[in-house]
Amino acid sequence: MTMWFLDPATLKRPVYLSLADQIARAIEDGKLVQGARLPPHRALADSLSISVQTVSRAYEELIRRGLLSGETGRGTFVRTARSEGSLPYLPERLGEIIDLSILKPVCETLHLDRMRKALMELSENLPASAALSFRPNVIFPRHRAVAVEWLKQCGLEAQASNICLTNGATAAMTTALLSTAPAGSAVATEAIGCHTLIPLAAYLGLKLVGIELDEEGIVPDALDHACRAEMLRALFVQPSVINPTATLMSLRRREEIVAVARRHDIAIIEDDVLGPLVENRPPPIAALAPERTLYITSFTKTVLPGLRTGYLAVPDKMLPAVMNRHLVTNWIATPMIAEIATRWVSDGTAMDLVRWQRHALRSRHALARDMLSGIAHRAHPEALHVWLPLASECEESLFMAQARLRGVAVAPGQSFQTGPAHQPAVRISLGSTSEDELRAGLRVVAHLVKAPPEPLLLAI
Known part of the structure; x- marks a missing residue:
């Protein structure tokens, strides 16, 4: 059991939340390390002169934040460091929430009906390569050609040979980061940005540098300053309202961001998972700086959550690195799901x-x-x-x-x-x-x- 102590006089109402916050701060400050065992509910309740129910609620709140794990028969343990980030959503929907x-x-x-129909059609005329082949170049040439047409809907002209099919945006993010930023290097992103990027960067050994935001997104001068101070290798950016602050970056701001990236010769990873959903928007950053931008889009946020496939459009010079890193982390996108996406793009369903x-x-x-x-x-x-x-x-x-x-x-x-x-x-x-x-x-x-x-x- 850990030797960390808490003064009951420091607890405020609501007590369970105050207790949870103080334990969270102890974890953040390193006073409670990963794997440390917390006192049993009743023991901590007795020592603080509070109810067992209050301790239970505090532990439950910390489990929800991803900081503790409860193991039946063993106790409650510190599970994860704050640097890995916390889930912004409920891992599962409980009760009547x-x-x-x-x-x-x-x-x-209608979404479920469309998917059921697609699966029935797939069962009747499934391409042999989708079930039997290991080779991406055997399975995906037709899919890449159709992807070109979808990317036009997103405002981007791309060559079929420069498109990597992925199992959604997260797989594409992983591949793009591995291809542009080696372990130990720094990547810039919005100061309030993509929650998935935070733990992913930590797992890949990358330092995230949060860049100041205004009503249009990343401030170019702040990005320029970070490039001079941090020796950045890449910028990860969400210019088209997927970012948490619901910001749509103007064309002029996109051009200013591109100018900074070119001046410091950094790669740009553009996360555009809403794709054609957003009408009357400026062209993607990838259309303005095709020589250095890796462009990500997918179908899960716009067409159907279960259609977990997406496209990663890549500049010529980065193509070998991207294809090799995607092979070793994913090998290939799931062929049957990619087949449905291709059919839906071709017949207009998407x-x-x-x-x-x-x-x-x-x-x-x-x-x-x-x-x-x-x-x-x-x-x-x-x-x-x-x-x-x-x-x-x-x-x-x-x-x-x-x-x-x-x-x-x-x-x-x-x-x-x-x-x-x-x-x-x-x-x-x-x-x-x-x-x-x-x-x-x-x-x-x-x-x-x-x-x-x-x-x-x-x-x-």
Whole structure:
């Protein structure tokens, strides 16, 4: 058992949250190291003169944050370091919770019907190579040719030979990072950016440098300063409203970012998973700087969550590195899923579902504007979420805890933080549940913002 001690006099109400926060700080400060065993619930409760229920709730909160793990018969242990980042969403949906934490497109019965139909057609005329071949160059030439047409819908002209099929955006991110930034080097990204990038960079031995943001995204002067100070190898950027703050970067800002990247000769990894969903947007950064940009898009956020395939468009000079690193980390994208995506792009199903999604999201945003009337928030009509800044005195963790007690889960802003401390905020997914549940969840959120409740009085 660890020898870390806590003074009961430092606990504030709500006690379980105060206890959880102090244990979290002890982990962050290294006073509780990975693998350390925490006191049993009753032992800690007795030592602090609080209830066992309060300790249990504190441990449960820390398990939700990904900091502790409970092992039946053995106890509760420190599981992970803060540097790995925390999940912004619930790992699983428990009970009657309204889950607005996980970023998903709006889905209805028609999506399941389309997939069932596709699987039936696939069973009748499955290409032999999709089931029998190990060789990407045998399986994917036709898929790459169709990918060229899809990328045109995204505003990008690409050669079929420069496209790598991947199992979605995360596989493409991994391949792109491995191909541009060796272990020990630094990668720039938005100060509030992609939550998946944070642990991925840690696992790959990369240092993330969070770059200052304004209403258009990354500030060029801040990126230029980081390039001079950090010897950056790459910039990972989300210019088209997928980033948490719902920012759409202007053409001029994209050009300014490209100029900085060229001046310092760094690669650009452009994450554009919303692809053609966003209308009337500037061209991708990859269209402005094709010689140094690795462009990522996929189908999971715009067409169907289960259609886990995507495209990584690569400059000529980086192509050998990308193909080799994708081989050793993934070998190939799953051929049967790629086959469905190719058929859907060819017959128009994919774009039909994108247009359907665009319409559904605009309806959800109208609902959000109504429910959050009078509350400052950031949104874009084709984004999958709303970014809700909180009052400076409002702790994210307290806001989330109060929302959870009322049956609503949202994503904490700290999970997206790669730079200095940010204004407290939460991300609210608009597509993760039914419209009725969304309305009920937003009603709870609005109430908490407009009339913050008194802290809960827990027995101690």
